[in-house]
Amino acid sequence: MPLFDFHTHTTISDGHAAPLVMAGRCRDNGYAAYVCSDHVDEASVERRVPQIVEACRMVESELGLPAVPAVEVTRVPPDRVAVVAARARSLGARLVVVHGETLGDFPQPGLNLAAARCPDVDILGHPGLISDQAAEAARENGIHLEISAAGLHGLTNGHVAKVALRLGVSLVLDSDAHRPEALLTVERSRQLLQGSGLDLEEVLKVAQGSPLRVLARRGIAIPQSVPSD
Ligand SMILES: [Zn+2]
Ligand SMILES: [Zn+2]
16 A cells, blocks of 8 residues: 655754655655655745755656655645645645644634635644534545554544544644654554544545545545656
8 A cells, every 4th residue: 555645844944854855765765656745834945946946856856766755834824825836736735734723732713714615735743633614625625634653643533533524524644753763654643543542444545645635635646656767
């Protein structure tokens, strides 16, 4: 089963390993593609998105692993999320994650709802105690809610899964890895999804179906591998 993971960090922001190191571990773990989604805000988006795009180009040429430039819009006030997401996309980010109202941080009230209403957003990352209103907005806009493998961000995975199943919102599992050891494996993915309260049928749907829907929504095709130089 090919693995997908739309939320990883590198030394371009606060990660502990360079993109090539993260991508190398992704390849070893059986990832179908490498997605680099470093943090951006209004001050850093102009500088970091071109770095992310270049890192993905390098991963494809050095490792032969398909690579998708993305961002995590982080610590941006709710009323500026759409501006930063659109700017990231215009600079070359193909997927946009938003750093949601996690209990592992100091959530900004209104952030989940602002992200869920923004058509440039693909994944509402670690959305904490997400409200029905925000979850319904996410469903209407085709935005996936994230089950997080990352420490405190995962505290509310059970709540997120419960709300998503009740309201028919799609879930996706991401590592939010800041170092290679934190990247997903097939076994760990299954454990994390089961631990969020999903039954085996739902686990399969989230592990296999959701990533393909995230990619299809943006017309991103993942080849088996890309020719390396
Ligand atoms: Zn985050
Ligand atoms: Zn993150």
